[in-house]
Amino acid sequence: MATVHPALAPYVRSLVAYDVAFDGSGIHIGMPSTELTWVLPLDEPLAVSWDAAPETRTSGWTSVSGLHTRAAAVHHGVRQRGIQLALTPAGARALWGVPAAALAGQLAELPDVDPGFGDLPTQLGERTTWRARLDLLEGALLQALRRHERPGPRPEVARAMALLTRGTPVADTAAEVGYSRRRLSTLVRDELGVAPKVYQRLARFGGAHARMRHAALTGGVSVAAVAAASGYADQAHLAREWAELAGCSPTEWVRREFPNVQATDRRAERG
Known part of the structure; x- marks a missing residue:
């Protein structure tokens, strides 16, 4: 995970440079959350669709998705x-010039959202080191911040989003x-494209996903423990x-x- 420039910190929650090898072609699950996802592939266009809806498949050198309540299917080859x-959500206004609501439930290419980023994929492809690519991207983001200069969500809406989270x-x-x-409800929908209860649902699920991922990376997973820590009534509710x-x-x-990790539930733990 790369360090984010202080001016971008309110808008970019994470920035990850990845180089992943797989045993073969497959599908990665893009999980719902309270964040908007932006991917810039380097070697080949990224193919993405909504899970179980192959007709929605898009392919491009920059993939953007707004808040969504169904998984995305990210198609990959042997290396990405x-x-x-x-x-x-504030980052959508600050960096792309549109409210997050404009992209809710959407899969898009960024030049269709903000043409100012149209040359970025080509420029990234011309750089030969990760440091050079990340420096280029940071410069483009800071330029976008100056280019848009649009106000974020009204303070009371931002406060409401924090409380709901x-x-x-x-x-x-x-x-x-x-x-x-x-x-x-009207103001939150206008800003995010989803109702307050849906946003709250995504926030709770995002917490569970983060805990499940952390557990998978650090040891065996207990679904019951993740459910309890994430505020679900019980394991069945989380399931x-x-x-x-x-x-x-x-x-x-x-x-x-995580094919090498064993996930357990209460039935398995009982033997």
Whole structure:
């Protein structure tokens, strides 16, 4: 994971340069979250579709997805190299000049969203080191920040998003920021493209996904433990959410994404 310039920190949650080898061609699951995803492949165009909807497949040198409630299928060959960024909703306005709502549920190429980035893939391909590529990308992002100079979400909406992310009930969030529940719902939809409860659902699922991924990278996974730490009523609740949002069970996700890791549930732990 690369260090993000301080001026970009409110807008870029993570920036990862990746070089991954696989046993063969396959599909990586792009998980729903409260972040917008931006991928810049280096060796070949990136093919992405919504899971179980191959007719939505797109292929390009820059892939952008807004907030979504179904998994994306990222098609890969034996090797993938590129740069992936996770943007905050405020980052969509600051770096692309559009609210996150404009991209909700969408798979797109960035030049269609902001033509100012049209030459970036070619320029990245011409660089021969990761340092040179990351420096180029940072410069392009800082230039975009100056180019757009658009205000972010109104402060009360940003405050509401923070409260929802922490699990504050929608009614309490509306009261905290001084809006009716209906007014809050309208403002959040206008900014994000999803209702407050959906955004809160994505936030909780994103936390579970991060915990599951961390557990898979550091040792065996207990689905029950992840469910408890992420605020789900029980393991079955998390399993239902995982199936709806990721398109498979938690244990299947671990098997597909981390084939050498053993995921357990209560039944397995009982023997």
